[in-house]
Amino acid sequence: xxxxxxxxxxxxxxxxxxxxxxxxxxxxxxxxxxxxxxxxxxxxxxxxxxxxxxxxxxxxxxxxxxxxxxxxxxxxxxxxxxxxxxxxxxxxxxxxxxxxxxxxxxx
Numbered sequence: 001x002x003x004x005x006x007x008x009x010x011x012x013x014x015x016x017x018x019x020x021x022x023x024x025x026x027x028x029x030x031x032x033x034x035x036x037x038x039x040x041x042x043x044x045x046x047x048x049x050x051x052x053x054x055x056x057x058x059x060x061x062x063x064x065x066x067x068x069x070x071x072x073x074x075x076x077x078x079x080x081x082x083x084x085x086x087x088x089x090x091x092x093x094x095x096x097x098x099x100x101x102x103x104x105x106x107x
Contacts, residue, residue: 003046007056008063015056017084022106023054027070027077029061034093035076041096052107082106 007015007025016023026042028035046055060067060075070079070086080088080103090102 003050003055004043005054005056007058007066009065012058012066015054016081019054019081021052021054022087022103023056023081024103025056025058025079025081027058027060027067027072027075027079029059029075032075037093038076038099041099044096045099049107053103078102080106 004026005015016025024042024045026035026038028039042055042057045053049055058066060072066072070077072079074091076091076093078090078099079086087106088102090099
């Protein structure tokens with residue numbers, strides 16, 4: 001079972017807003033090369049921080065309403081949710097260590 005969670009409009013509130021632990025949400029698309037570049041690092045982060053951080057993936061092509069709700073205009077966009085609120089935001093690809101900086105101070 002993958003450590004990452006696929007999020008849709010239907011399960012967004014439960015998986016993200018009502019989560020007991022911080023949630024790193026990856027807004028991505030299948031055709032996005034930078035999204036594919038950071039995917040392995042996000043999978044590793046999801047596994048390593050399991051139980052302390054949830055990594056969720058939102059496909060902007062099928063979940064455009066969620067992308068619009070959070071003003072996602074460029075992908076990949078990473079939003080860190082803590083207590084149902086956006087605590088940090090990063091746009092663009094980067095190294096694993098850079099991605100960890102997005103959430104490190106929140107877990």
